[in-house]
Amino acid sequence: xxxxICKSIFVVSLLLVACPTQAALGIAFGSGQGIEDxxxxxxxxxxxxxxxxxxxxxxxxxxxxxxxxAHWNGxxxxxxxxxxxxxxxxxxxxxxxxWQRQQPMHGxxxxxxxxxxxxxxxxxxxxxxxxxxxxxxxxxxxFGLGMRFGKKQQYDFALRAxxxxxxxxxxxxxxxxxxxxxxxxxxxxxxx
Numbered sequence: 001x002x003x004x005i006c007k008s009i010f011v012v013s014l015l016l017v018a019c020p021t022q023a024a025l026g027i028a029f030g031s032g033q034g035i036e037d038x039x040x041x042x043x044x045x046x047x048x049x050x051x052x053x054x055x056x057x058x059x060x061x062x063x064x065x066x067x068x069x070a071h072w073n074g075x076x077x078x079x080x081x082x083x084x085x086x087x088x089x090x091x092x093x094x095x096x097x098x099w100q101r102q103q104p105m106h107g108x109x110x111x112x113x114x115x116x117x118x119x120x121x122x123x124x125x126x127x128x129x130x131x132x133x134x135x136x137x138x139x140x141x142x143f144g145l146g147m148r149f150g151k152k153q154q155y156d157f158a159l160r161a162x163x164x165x166x167x168x169x170x171x172x173x174x175x176x177x178x179x180x181x182x183x184x185x186x187x188x189x190x191x192x
Contacts (some may be wrong), residue, residue: 023047023065028156028184035177036129037075040162042180044068051102060102066117067093072176074129085125090164092140094119104153111148117141121164131174138164148186156184 026046034040046066054060074086096117104111119140126133146158160182165175 022189023049024186024189026156026184026186028158028182030158030160030180030182032178032180034072034179036131038129038176038178039073040070040178040180041073042068042070042182044182044184046096046184048098048186055102058102059099062098062100062113064096064098064115064117065094066096066119067091072128072178084130085127086129088123088125088128090121090123090138092119092121094140096142100148109149109151109153111153113146113148115142115144115146115158115160117144123164128176131176132172133164133166133176134170134173135166137169138166140164146182152188154186154188156182156186158182158184 024047026044026048028044028046030040030042030044032040044066045068046064049063049065051060052063068091070090070092072088072090076086094117096115098113098115100113101111117140119142121138121140123133123136123138126136141163142160144158144160146156146160148154148156158181160180162178162180163175164178166173
C-alpha cells in the first residue's frame with residue numbers, strides 16, 4: 001500500500017512538472033529530531049505557484065504545493081519489546097501558504113518567509129516508539145520560517161515544526177511532533 005501511495009505522489013508530481021509555466025519547482029532534503037528520539041529524514045518536491053494575494057506589494061502570500069517521502073528512525077528500547085515499531089516510512093502531499101517578501105531585502109539577495117501547511121499523510125506503521133497513532137492515515141500540520149537566497153534566490157533554508165495526528169478519528173491518537181531543518185534548490189519556471 002505504501003508503494004502505491006508513493007507511486008501516486010510520483011505520478012502527480014510528474015503531471016505538475018509537465019506544466020512548467022504554472023510554477024517554479026523546488027527540491028529539498030530535511031532532517032531533525034522528534035519526540036521519543038525519533039530521527040526523521042525527508043525528501044520533498046515543491047511547486048511555488050507565485051503570489052496569490054498582494055503580488056505587487058512588498059510582502060505577499062504565495063501558494064505552494066509540497067509532496068514528500070520520509071523515513072523516521074527511532075532507537076530500539078527494551079521497554080517497547082521486539083515486536084513494536086521503531087521505524088516507519090511516510091508519504092505526504094498538501095498545500096502551504098507562504099507569507100514572503102516579494103523582492104529581495106535591500107542590499108542582499110535574501111527573501112524571508114513564514115509558512116503554514118496541512119497535508120494528507122500515509123504512514124507505513126500505526127505506531128512508532130510507543131506512540132500509538134491508530135491509523136495509517138494522518139494529517140501533517142507544519143509551520144516554518146525560512147529564506148530563499150542566492151543570485152536568483154535559487155537556494156532555500158527552512159526550520160519547520162511538524163505535527164502528525166489523525167484528528168482523533170480513531171483513538172488512541174498519541175500524535176508525533178518533529179522539528180527539522182531543510183536545505184533546498186529552486187529551479188526557474190522555464191528550466192523544465
